Amino acid sequence: MATQAPVQSQNQSNPTFTREEVAKVSKTSVWIIIDSRVYDLSRFAALHPGGLHVLFDEEVAGQDATKIFYSLHRHEVLQKPSYARLQIGVIR
Numbered sequence: 001m002a003t004q005a006p007v008q009s010q011n012q013s014n015p016t017f018t019r020e021e022v023a024k025v026s027k028t029s030v031w032i033i034i035d036s037r038v039y040d041l042s043r044f045a046a047l048h049p050g051g052l053h054v055l056f057d058e059e060v061a062g063q064d065a066t067k068i069f070y071s072l073h074r075h076e077v078l079q080k081p082s083y084a085r086l087q088i089g090v091i092r
Contacts, residue, residue, distance in 0.1 A: 015089035022091070023062035030055050031088075033064040034078065038089040 017038050022031045030041040032055070041048070045055050050072075055061060060068060077083055 016092035017089050018092060019064070025062070030061055032060055032062070032069075033091055034066050034069050036091045037087050038091060039086045040088045041086060044083075044086060 015038075019033070022033055022038055025031050030045050032039050032041060041055055045052055048055055059065070078087075
Protein backbone atom coordinates (compact mmCIF):
# COMPACT_ATOMS: atom_id res chain seq x y z
CA MET A 1 0.00 0.00 0.00
CA ALA A 2 1.52 3.31 -1.10
CA THR A 3 1.94 6.14 1.37
CA GLN A 4 0.10 9.28 0.34
CA ALA A 5 1.65 12.72 0.66
CA PRO A 6 0.38 14.77 3.60
CA VAL A 7 -2.28 17.37 3.04
CA GLN A 8 -0.67 20.70 2.23
CA SER A 9 -1.76 24.03 3.64
CA GLN A 10 -4.29 26.19 1.82
CA ASN A 11 -1.49 28.58 0.80
CA GLN A 12 -0.21 26.69 -2.26
CA SER A 13 2.62 29.17 -2.80
CA ASN A 14 4.23 28.06 0.45
CA PRO A 15 2.80 24.74 1.71
CA THR A 16 3.64 23.83 5.28
CA PHE A 17 4.56 20.43 6.69
CA THR A 18 5.44 19.07 10.10
CA ARG A 19 8.70 17.24 10.68
CA GLU A 20 6.68 14.08 11.22
CA GLU A 21 5.01 14.46 7.81
CA VAL A 22 8.38 14.86 6.12
CA ALA A 23 9.76 11.77 7.87
CA LYS A 24 6.70 9.69 6.95
CA VAL A 25 6.73 10.63 3.26
CA SER A 26 10.45 9.94 3.07
CA LYS A 27 9.81 6.24 3.45
CA THR A 28 8.70 6.23 -0.20
CA SER A 29 10.24 9.48 -1.49
CA VAL A 30 13.29 11.56 -0.67
CA TRP A 31 12.21 14.63 1.27
CA ILE A 32 14.70 16.55 3.37
CA ILE A 33 14.69 19.72 5.47
CA ILE A 34 17.31 22.45 5.02
CA ASP A 35 16.92 25.74 6.89
CA SER A 36 13.27 24.92 7.71
CA ARG A 37 12.53 24.48 4.00
CA VAL A 38 11.26 21.15 2.67
CA TYR A 39 12.85 19.78 -0.50
CA ASP A 40 11.62 16.84 -2.57
CA LEU A 41 14.74 15.25 -4.02
CA SER A 42 12.97 12.20 -5.44
CA ARG A 43 13.54 13.12 -9.11
CA PHE A 44 17.02 14.50 -8.39
CA ALA A 45 18.27 11.53 -6.35
CA ALA A 46 19.62 9.53 -9.29
CA LEU A 47 21.55 12.61 -10.45
CA HIS A 48 23.11 13.43 -7.08
CA PRO A 49 26.90 13.55 -7.53
CA GLY A 50 27.45 11.85 -4.17
CA GLY A 51 25.20 8.95 -5.09
CA LEU A 52 21.82 7.69 -3.94
CA HIS A 53 23.12 6.21 -0.71
CA VAL A 54 23.94 9.68 0.62
CA LEU A 55 20.35 10.89 0.24
CA PHE A 56 18.83 7.71 1.69
CA ASP A 57 21.07 7.81 4.77
CA GLU A 58 18.98 7.73 7.96
CA GLU A 59 20.45 11.08 9.02
CA VAL A 60 19.38 12.71 5.74
CA ALA A 61 16.15 11.28 4.27
CA GLY A 62 13.16 12.68 6.10
CA GLN A 63 15.34 14.60 8.53
CA ASP A 64 16.67 18.10 9.10
CA ALA A 65 19.81 17.77 7.01
CA THR A 66 20.90 21.40 7.40
CA LYS A 67 24.22 20.71 9.18
CA ILE A 68 25.14 17.85 6.88
CA PHE A 69 24.21 19.85 3.77
CA TYR A 70 26.30 22.89 4.74
CA SER A 71 29.27 20.73 5.68
CA LEU A 72 29.41 19.69 2.00
CA HIS A 73 27.79 22.54 0.02
CA ARG A 74 27.71 26.32 -0.16
CA HIS A 75 24.42 28.19 0.30
CA GLU A 76 24.54 29.34 -3.32
CA VAL A 77 23.73 25.80 -4.45
CA LEU A 78 20.17 26.21 -3.17
CA GLN A 79 19.76 29.48 -5.04
CA LYS A 80 20.38 27.92 -8.46
CA PRO A 81 17.06 27.62 -10.32
CA SER A 82 17.53 23.90 -10.94
CA TYR A 83 17.76 23.30 -7.18
CA ALA A 84 15.44 26.05 -5.96
CA ARG A 85 12.56 24.38 -7.82
CA LEU A 86 13.00 21.32 -5.58
CA GLN A 87 11.65 23.27 -2.61
CA ILE A 88 8.07 22.17 -1.99
CA GLY A 89 7.27 23.93 1.27
CA VAL A 90 8.38 24.91 4.74
CA ILE A 91 8.26 23.45 8.23
CA ARG A 92 5.52 24.82 10.44
